[in-house]
Amino acid sequence: MLLNILFAARAERWTTYEQPLRDALRDAGIKANLSMDIAPSEVDYIVYAPNSELQDFTPYTRAKAVLNLWAGVEKITGNKTLKIPLARMVDPGLTKGMVEWVTGHVMRYHLGLDIDILNTSTDWTPRTPPLAQERKVGMLGMGALGTEAAKTLAILGFDIAGWSRSLKSQPGIKCFDGEDGLQDILARSEILVLLLPDTPATENTIDQAALAKMPKGAFIINPGRGPLIDDDALISALDSGQIAHATLDVFRTEPLPAQHPYWAHPKVTVTPHIAAETRAVTASQMIVQNIQRGETGQPFLHLVDRTLGY
Template sequence: MRPNILFAAGKTQWQDYEKPLKSALAAKGVDGKISLDFAPAEVDYIVYAPSSALQDFTPYTRAKAVLNLWAGVEKIVGNTTLQIPLARMVDPGLTQGMVEWVSGHVLRYHLRLDIDIRREAAEWRPRTPPLASERSVVVLGLGALGQKVARQLADFGFDVTGWSRSAKSLDGIRCLHGEDGLRDALHRAEIVVLLLPDTAATENTLNAGTLALMPKGACIINPGRGPLIDDDALLAALDAGHIGRATLDVFRIEPLPEAHPYWHHPKVTVTPHIAADTRASTASHVIAENIRRGEAGEQFLHLVDRSLGY
């Protein structure tokens, strides 16, 4: 029987995904029917974005899995009506986009490019920036994205430390974990990149206490999740001069409200959640592979651990 695949990620997304998904399914040998509209009891797979209007999964009695188009699952993982496997998106296009965005901003802070870009007077002021090997960068979060970012920064020559809640090991990269490891990592963090998931355990990872551990003038880059940072604590640390600069791509409320202090703070760069996005051309192959696996009775890729929240 041909599997019925419900695209429950919205009509706008459908315009981008219809052709790539159909092509990817065909390439995987999956003779499925994909549509925006099926009777719930006839659906075998649900392609999903957390912004979807579909919130009650109870009627989808035949469905085998929900396949999320986003890397983040915090808006769906706690849905009590969802009792079937949930797979998050690990998209090579998204990963590469994140690596490029983070690398650009790390190099910007490392080379202090803002000094040259924002110069207001005709000043000839030569300076020699340190080499990457003389700059300590810390990546908080060593999931798929964090590992790729850490490896790229290490390839540039940076002194890279990775931190995660549980023990991880990456060749050529100093890996720390746990509360003691976080303190050790932040003590050396001239530039810190946040790539942790949004869970109760990671909220306010950077707060008044942890920010104080960082070297004076340290820079913060957050393309991960808005709740990872205590906003008031960061603003206070910036105003006090302890934290040098921050580039923030994600926020507790999005779009970031016009009156938010981040918009006008001279030491903050706001970007509109553009660090990494799911690309239809590459994400479609991930979705198609999981559907192929489901039809073959194989283990789905990138399953969410509900106990951890990601």
């Protein structure tokens, strides 16, 4: 049987993904017509990016699933024309990239590397940073990305705690849930990493009250979603010294506008949404794995619960 697989994303993505997807389909023994131009009534699967021109799924009466190219699904979960299963992207390459980025920035703050890298003084006073076991790190969000990052930090010896909507269990990681748990993890986190999804329930999780709850001089790292942070509250906390520094990779508006105060703030590091990117080869393998599952009657992996938004 020949499957019709529609690639519904921008043209530059097609250039990147066409060959890796064809290779993955061939390796899986799947015969398919992979194209950006297939009649809606003939489509079996949709490989999708939320910024695609395809926004009305009503004509795709034969399609069995929408397989998202992105980890984030907040731009599609509210689409009322989408009635078939939606799978988010959990890409091993993306996960490894996120783990490396988070680990690097945690280590930067833990060891105080800026003092030596910037060389802002000639002070020769020796200093001994604490060991990882003496540093309390918090992970808000214990999904696939947050869990893997937390596990790596635990291997390095950090006193790591994780918070999630529903309680998780991971060896070597203190796990919290619920509002009381959120307050507990905020109060203990000298370095806080944000890897929550973008939903109405998570917007402004880091607001004035949350920042005040954290230890004075704490650090914030956000590779998750821009709306998790109340920007004005964070700038105020940085100005007062309540928060020592923030590394931000995601923002409410991207690219970050040139006039935004984050650019010029001496206690903010801006990175241009580079913490993790889907890798075409490994992402294509994951997409084809889900197509295989759909064709053999197995449940799709990484299905989105649209009532929760992730």
